Amino acid sequence: MARWVRQISxxxxxxxxxxxxxxxxxxxxxxxxxxxxxxxxxxPSVNPMVAQLMLRRAPSLSWLLRATLTELQVLLPEVPHKVI
Known part of the structure; x- marks a missing residue:
């Protein structure tokens, strides 16, 4: 099973x-x-990995909290819309 998951990934x-x-x-x-x-x-929906990714890419936490949906989608294209 693990091999199949790895191959799909x-x-x-x-x-x-x-x-x-x-x-x-x-x-x-x-x-x-x-x-x-x-x-x-x-x-909701923000797990520790997504939180660290957001903090790594954004200038600051306050910027993240003020950012528009469009800005977040540009900054984090691999994060699903429902998480942002």
Whole structure:
């Protein structure tokens, strides 16, 4: 089963048009949540990984909270609309 999930994930990544090396680089992920991450995780559908991705790409937490839907979609194209 795990092999099938891996193969589907690999096929999806390779067909997505994203740079695989950039997508697979997760050095920025942290095990311990920051206060900003905890704040974002209070929103429905925002999990710790999405919260860290948002904080990594945005200038600040306050910018994220003030951003329009369009700005967030441009900043986070891989995050589903329902999460944003």
């Amino acid at each position: 690999h096929h999806t990544l390779m067909g997505s048009g994203r740079d695989p090396l950039q997508w697979l680089d997760r050095d920025w992920l942290s095990v311990l949540p920051s206060e900003e991450e905890k704040c974002l995780a209070l929103f």
